[in-house]
Amino acid sequence: MAKPIFRLMTELSSRKSISRITGAFAKSKASRRLIPWFAKTYGIPVQDAEKQVRDYQSLNEFFTRRLKPGLRPIDQGTDVLVSPVDSLITGFGRIQEGLMLQVKGQDYTVEELLNQSPRTVSYKNGFFMVLYLSPTDYHRIHSPVAGRILEKEHIPGRVYPVNDFGLLHMKRVLSRNERLVTYVQHEYGELAVVKVGAMNVSSIQYVSPLPDQLERGGDLAYFEFGSTVVLLFESGTFDPLPGVGLGSKIKMGQALGLLHTKSE
Template sequence: MAKSLLRLMTELSSRKWISQLTGKFAHSSASRHLIPRFAKIYGISIEDAEKELHEYRTLNQFFTRRLKPGLRPIDPNPDTLVSPVDALITGIGPIENGLLLNVKGQDYTIEELLNQSPYTQKYKHGTYFVLYLSPTDYHRIHTPIAGNLVESEHVPGKVYPVNDFGLHHMKRVLSRNERLITYIRHHFGEVVVVKVGAMNVSSIQYVNPLPKSLEKGQDLAYFEFGSTVVLLTENGTFTPRSDLALGSTVKMGEALGTIHPKA
């Protein structure tokens, strides 16, 4: 009964306008007074931030903060795919005939996740990672591999929570929420970075300008609150690290595995 009530309340509060109101406050100068408390509640390592706390004029500026140079070294091997974010791995595995199986008890199709894109055939037997960013995490998203921007798409949608409750108890959150989808062509194939919005996320923003040629680890986009990135690799072009599993944590720039010519 309690779960059903919570699910109903979440449904009612997942309207975009509610997140927009939250976002408007986070962009206001009044929100700056919450920064120290926010950092303390979530145990954020403020010493890692590029600026001192008092230099951030809004909560949103703090949330989308950059880190001090050198804190996230990028794996230098040109044939490694790196994590685009600091995150908890909440889904990982082979894509089986177009299905992401058992992501918190639910299956997702490539077609729904990529909004019926003509590129879906390239990913039906690839590999997927679901990378969850909590409010504690660094929230900028970086390029996982050097390559060229093929296409980007904004998919409007809901703003359900993408935490453990949302993924378990809300229906098909990853494919119903607002998404920003980026396709990148590298020297052995393609990857797609799906940025999934969430409750209280006012927006997902690309860096501006967004270049066509991307370096590994380059600033790509950022969330204006906690959310999730789904990373997909093209069929037969990637071998993941054997030690990564559900519940593993990764840092931006850390190798997820190796890309190679199509098998």
């Protein structure tokens, strides 16, 4: 009985109007009083932040904080793809004829995730990773590769939670929530960085100014409160490193796999 009731409550609170209200408060100076409580509750290592806690003017500013220089070294290996975020891998595997199988017990199509983009065909038999950011994590998003931005798309949607409950008990959350998709051309092909909004997320923002040419580990975007990034790799261009897989806890800049010339 509890799960259907919680699903109903989640449906009612998943509208953008609710997120706008909570987002407006999080950006207000009044919210700064909650920063010490928020940091303690979620075990956030405040010593890693670029500034002292008292110097942040709102909860949102603290949440989207930068880290001290050098805390997330970018792997410099040849042809390496690095993690764009601090996260937990909650989905991982080969895309099979356009299907991403068993993401918390549900199957997704690349077509619905990318909003029927013509670029979908490039990922039909590629690889995918679902990277979940908890409130504890650093919430800025970096480029996983050096490359050129080919296209950007904002896909309006709901703001269901993307935690375990949301992914397990709400229908196809990743492809129903608001998304910001960045297609990047790298040396060996193309990849899609799909930023998925979540409950109480007021927005997903690109950094400003956003360069057309990205550096590996360079600034790309940030979440205003927690969410998920889905990486889609063009068919035949990516292999994960041993030890990287479902359930891995990873840091931004960590090597996730190797890019290579397309193989059919």
